[in-house]
Amino acid sequence: MVAHHQNGLTLTLDVQKFPYRKPFRISGHVFTETSVLVAQLSDGEHTGRGEGAGVYYLGDDIDHMVAEAQQAKTAVEACRNREELQQVLPPGGARNAIDCAFWDLEAKQQGQPAWKLAGLGSLKPLPSALTLGADDPAVMAEAALALNPDAPIKVKLTGEVELDKARLKAIRAARETAWIGVDANQGYSADSLRELVPALLENRIALLEQPLRRGAEGDLDGFKRPLPFVADESALSLVDTASLVGRYDIVNIKLDKCGGLTEGLAIARQARQLGLGVMVGNMMGTSLSMAPSYVLGQFCDVVDLDGPTFLARDRDPGVTYADGLIHCPRGIWGW
The missing domain is CATH 3.30.390.10 (Enolase-like, N-terminal domain)
Known part of the structure; x- marks a missing residue:
């Protein structure tokens, strides 16, 4: 209704x-x-x-x-x-x-809370990735050690193959058992990506996000994907979802890209029907941005809602991060 x-x-x-x-x-x-x-x-x-x-x-x-x-x-x-x-x-x-x-x-x-309006029976804390910005490998390894030991880690790469390989190696050495995903933010070409893939496997990377620039999706036709590839910049809104099949394995839904929770939920439904995995991400923002994404996250396989962790100050009340999980208290939004 x-x-x-x-x-x-x-x-x-x-x-x-x-x-x-x-x-x-x-x-x-x-x-x-x-x-x-x-x-x-x-x-x-x-x-x-x-x-x-x-x-x-x-x-x-x-x-x-x-x-x-x-x-x-x-x-x-x-x-x-x-x-x-x-x-x-x-x-x-x-x-x-x-x-x-x-x-x-x-x-x-x-x-009624927004999560009930979205068709959920309950709301649970979600394991949310914490992101390491691109930096010198030793600096990133040190930053990885400072993260909550239970938190999944997302690593920003820049498309500089040898430097990115060194980053992966250093972070994996620092955090031997952590779940690590990487995000290339369109930094690679199909050729340089072929050079990177062995290092992804060697360092037990769980997924690779947006390796190629938006518009170059066709370069992934026939490209062997030995780990899940995630579409971010290549999947802005609902109209992009069907074209991902065969090139990507997971779609990263961000409410700022698709224009809100209404379309975000529609993308999640369509992705599931197409056999794609579903991830929720964020374009930064405060806890007021994370709260609706947290509702969407209840439907997702991978959750990356760490925007507020980069801010000098957040809203009060705000989401909390503990034991690798994001919790969203009721006072923020949607109650």
Whole structure:
């Protein structure tokens, strides 16, 4: 059942900045802060909140999100439900913020938590990967040792084959038994990837995320995948999902890419039908971004919701990380 709003809604938009504890480096980018768009939807009695961090590599930055949301404000306020919202805005950070505000509002209107509205019988803590930004191999190995010993580890690579191999070797030596996945953020070509694969196997890497640039998916046709390949930048929204079959094994769903929890759940359903594994990730953001992703994470095989761990400060209440698990307390969103 989807709530219908008789008297129209009021949409309020707010820009908030969250600096990082230290610069975070991935292939092609260094991040020092996250600017988020916070959307509030009120029916006069209840107010729902949602947050969007956008998609940096699509030009979906804070200015773009704000402009898109403001342009659609009247149409959004006339929406009777979040299904109608999908027609008003395209996938991206602005729709994510507003879609999640719809979910939060609906939870309050119906007196039911968002996870129940999403069809879940219960909510459980999830093992969430903690990410190591790309750095000198020795620095990354030291950082790996500082992580919770139970936490899965995600390692950022840069496409520099020999340096990436040294990084993997150093991190695996430091953390002999840890679950380790790697994320190349489009840094490789098919040829350089062939050079990297043996090192992935040698260091018992669990999965490889987005090795090639978006648009080069065809280069994976016939490419032997001895470990699961995960599509991230190659899988933005629902329309991309079917094309992944035969090239990728898992789809990384991020609410900022697909434009909210509504489409995120639809991608998870379609991926399962296509025989693909499902992962939930994040484009950074605060605990207000993680809470809806945590609901999606209940349906996923791999969870990577560590955005708040990079921030100098998070929201209060916020998600917590303990014993390799992310816990999402009720006060944040969707109750």
